[in-house]
Amino acid sequence: MTFNEDRGEKSAGHSAKRRRLLKLAASAGVSATVAGLPFGRSAFGAEPITLRWWSTQAAPDQLKAYKAQIAGFMATHPGVKVVFEATSDEGYPAQLAAAFAANQVPDIITHLPSYAAQTYFADGLVEPVDDVAVAVGLDKYYPNANDVFKTADGKLCATGLANTAADVMWIRRDLMQRAGVDKMPETWDELRTACKKMQGGRIYGAPLPYGLNSMTSLIMLGFIHRAGGQVFTPDLQVAVDSQATLDALDFYKSMREFCPPGATGYSWGESLTAFVSGSTATGIYGGRVLDNIATQNPGIADSVTCSTYPTISKSVPAWTYNDFPCVFIPKKAKNISSSKLFAEYLFDPAGYISELLGAPAHLLPVLKTIASDPRYTSNAIIKKYPKEVELMSAAAASGHNLGYESPAHKPNRRANEIVASNVLAEMVQRVVLNNEPPKSVVGATAKKLETLMKA
The missing domain is CATH 3.40.190.10 (Periplasmic binding protein-like II)
Structure with a gap:
């Protein structure tokens, strides 16, 4: 050739x-x-x-x-x-x-x-x-x-x-049964309720990341879509300043009480380890979870399963990051x-x-x-x-990412720089960790995205 x-x-x-x-x-x-x-x-x-x-x-x-x-x-x-x-x-x-x-x-x-x-x-x-x-x-x-x-x-x-399928929800069926959770959570309210029931005895509900890194940015991207929103319109105009983003931030903040104290610095490795080690009842990651459990914590291998991550309501379709x-x-x-x-x-x-x-x-x-x-x-x-x-x-076959938010979107050729800038992760930290007003933070984030798109 x-x-x-x-x-x-x-x-x-x-x-x-x-x-x-x-x-x-x-x-x-x-x-x-x-x-x-x-x-x-x-x-x-x-x-x-x-x-x-x-x-x-x-x-x-x-x-x-x-x-x-x-x-x-x-x-x-x-x-x-x-x-x-x-x-x-x-x-x-x-x-x-x-x-x-x-x-x-x-x-x-x-x-x-x-x-x-x-x-x-x-x-x-x-x-x-x-x-x-x-x-x-x-x-x-x-x-x-x-x-x-x-x-x-x-x-x-x-x-x-x-x-x-980088952000499916992993869950322990044994902990579900012990806590009386009779079905896989499909909505954010159901997930919060399940995490509250399963949390306890040195086990937290979820290992969501809150660090200033790519995982926090990309998990937030998914939550925005699971609230029915988008970061950019199909023609790549900034669309993050929306009620969906505010709803996603509200959900992200509400989950903080169910995450380990160290989640303020979590990225991919820490989030993965938290679920694999048995420290959390749910996880958010791809299929590496299964191999790591087989080699590091085989005692829970028969109890784990996954589903697409819950959305704000059943009327909003699943969105998976690939x-x-x-x-x-x-x-x-x-x-x-x-x-x-x-x-x-x-x-x-x-x-x-x-x-x-x-x-x-x-x-x-x-x-x-x-x-x-x-x-x-x-x-x-x-x-x-x-x-x-x-x-x-x-889920992966129909998945998307910041460069390809939906089949209707043009390719976003600034996505790499946007992820590297941690602008979405910063938005999460300002609202969740610093308790700044969500509306003003989202507006400031929109301006930063506009600047990055023009760079």
């Missing part, structure tokens, strides 16, 4: 974009040399071609899968060396901003959300990957799996690597052709299944051929929780 290595010409706005990237990196305390990540010549080794692979997903079982994928690719491409480098959900915006500004980019990036790829593509920093999707086999993907990656000019800025973990290639990667070959190789069935099962039920396949493959379906977690896996798969 041959890929076009034409990288195009620099756009006239690259200097301004570089300044914006440097500003983002500096605001997070990351220099243009990206401290903590190897960017010197030594990172490239002695091989003719070295591909640097960045990912935000680096749990121990996933690292084992990556090692096998790298070994397999290098065995069939002896002139290429692949080096894996981990970043994080909280750290990648500043690290990539510094990498792009310094022209020291990785060669392939995986597991970042769709809106990150859209943002970087809009800034002229990402290579189209239509040819990678064709090489993988367009007929193998689920219908519309790549729609979220379509750019204004109809190209693919990335291709989906997995799906996630970050659409993807694979994309920076335009200034050292060898575009080899990067695309490796991107295609990541979908080779044996390696792809191993990668998905590094976090079983958390990373859900985007290829229908894999979802029915016995090597995937025979996994112990997938077999034990078929109902939960099916629910998450369906």
